[in-house]
Amino acid sequence: MRDYEVVYIFDSAIPEERVAEKLERYHGLLTGKHGGEITAVDQWGRKQLAYPIKKKTSGFYVVVQFRSEAEPLPEFERALKLDDELLRFLLVLHEGEPTAPMSIATREPRAPGEDDEED
Numbered sequence: 001m002r003d004y005e006v007v008y009i010f011d012s013a014i015p016e017e018r019v020a021e022k023l024e025r026y027h028g029l030l031t032g033k034h035g036g037e038i039t040a041v042d043q044w045g046r047k048q049l050a051y052p053i054k055k056k057t058s059g060f061y062v063v064v065q066f067r068s069e070a071e072p073l074p075e076f077e078r079a080l081k082l083d084d085e086l087l088r089f090l091l092v093l094h095e096g097e098p099t100a101p102m103s104i105a106t107r108e109p110r111a112p113g114e115d116d117e118e119d
Helices: 016-031 073-082
Strands: 002-011 037-053 056-068 086-093
Touching: 002 016, 002 037, 016 037, 016 056, 016 073, 037 086, 056 086, 073 086
Parallel strands: none
Antiparallel strands: 002 056, 002 086, 037 056
């Protein structure tokens, strides 16, 4: 099992209930028979996009961290690509801080000098 993080940008015109339904369906692909688990869900809400995507200027952002085997990921990505109401998504391997069941946006910022980079 490895840690992953996915950022979804949904069309801001769809209601939040529909976003919740979509997330439940997507996460079912990860947690179903493959035994993955969702470790954190952070809904950022409607935000202005930096540039228009599919002629939309705002989107509904959701950031999710999860643990999963690699086996269900191709089907998960396929389902995301087929959704017309999902403007963009980014799925990455989460190798940084361990996931925690708290808001990703409200974590304490790193103190100066805590960066992993050396001068």
